[in-house]
Amino acid sequence: DGGITQSPKYLFRKEGQNVTLSCEQNLNHDAMYWYRQDPGQGLRLIYYSQIVNDFQKGDIAEGYSVSREKKESFPLTVTSAQKNPTAFYLCASSNTGGAGYTFGSGTRLTVV
Amino acid sequence: GQNIDQPTEMTATEGAIVQINCTYQTSGFNGLFWYQQHAGEAPTFLSYNVLDGLEEKGRFSSFLSRSKGYSYLLLKELQMKDSASYLCAVRDRPPTGGFKTIFGAGTRLFVKA
Numbered sequence: 001d002g003g004i005t006q007s008p009k010y011l012f013r014k015e016g017q018n019v020t021l022s023c024e025q026n027l028n029h030d031a032m033y034w035y036r037q038d039p040g041q042g043l044r045l046i047y048y049s050q051i052v053n054d055f056q057k058g059d060i061a062e063g064y065s066v067s068r069e070k071k072e073s074f075p076l077t078v079t080s081a082q083k084n085p086t087a088f089y090l091c092a093s094s095n096t097g098g099a100g101y102t103f104g105s106g107t108r109l110t111v112v
Numbered sequence: 113g114q115n116i117d118q119p120t121e122m123t124a125t126e127g128a129i130v131q132i133n134c135t136y137q138t139s140g141f142n143g144l145f146w147y148q149q150h151a152g153e154a155p156t157f158l159s160y161n162v163l164d165g166l167e168e169k170g171r172f173s174s175f176l177s178r179s180k181g182y183s184y185l186l187l188k189e190l191q192m193k194d195s196a197s198y199l200c201a202v203r204d205r206p207p208t209g210g211f212k213t214i215f216g217a218g219t220r221l222f223v224k225a
Binding site for chain 1: 116120143145152153154155156157160199201210212213214215216217218
């Protein structure tokens with residue numbers, strides 16, 4: 001079955017460490033997105049990519065980095081520069097301009 | 113600017129009907145989406161409106177008025193499993209090109225017996 005897979009489901013990070021969240025899709029979608037979700041707030045866009053080897057900053061890109069070397073994969077690195085990284089991270093994909101996103105199951109990142 | 117407003121919480125009774133409202137402001141409207149999200153899980157797509165009017169899909173219906181910047185999600189014959197957050201999202205087409213989807217904070221619906 002086609003879908004979008006995020007791993008790991010839970011991740012703990014020490015302060016000062018970089019961590020990378022994985023996102024893979026086999027839906028043949030062109031566009032992929034990373035969102036952050038905090039309690040009481042809407043999903044906020046971190047980065048998005050509409051084609052391979054190209055990506056754009058979202059509203060809260062500071063302290064994050066991404067790559068899009070393959071259509072299927074869009075990993076997100078949370079760097080030590082991100083001052084408040086504890087959150088629920090959601091990856092999504094869609095056809096460009098299409099109706100609706102398919103979301104992964106999310107990664108809950110906690111800084112310890 | 114871009115803004116989406118929806119109530120924070122609602123409570124309804126099993127078997128009843130509930131309407132969740134959403135108002136939005138955007139410069140390049142290109143569609144409105146409703147998603148359902150159970151606690152700790154990913155959002156799942158419910159509906160998409162790009163033209164004015166009502167879209168019905170089983171127990172769920174979604175309405176859009178572009179001139180009023182207003183949408184609602186109507187849930188009929190409520191079931192306990194409908195207890196979840198409902199996210200309103202608007203796709204915007206900025207002058208710079210491409211598409212950008214903005215999400216509201218979500219409405220937490222509690223269905224009681």
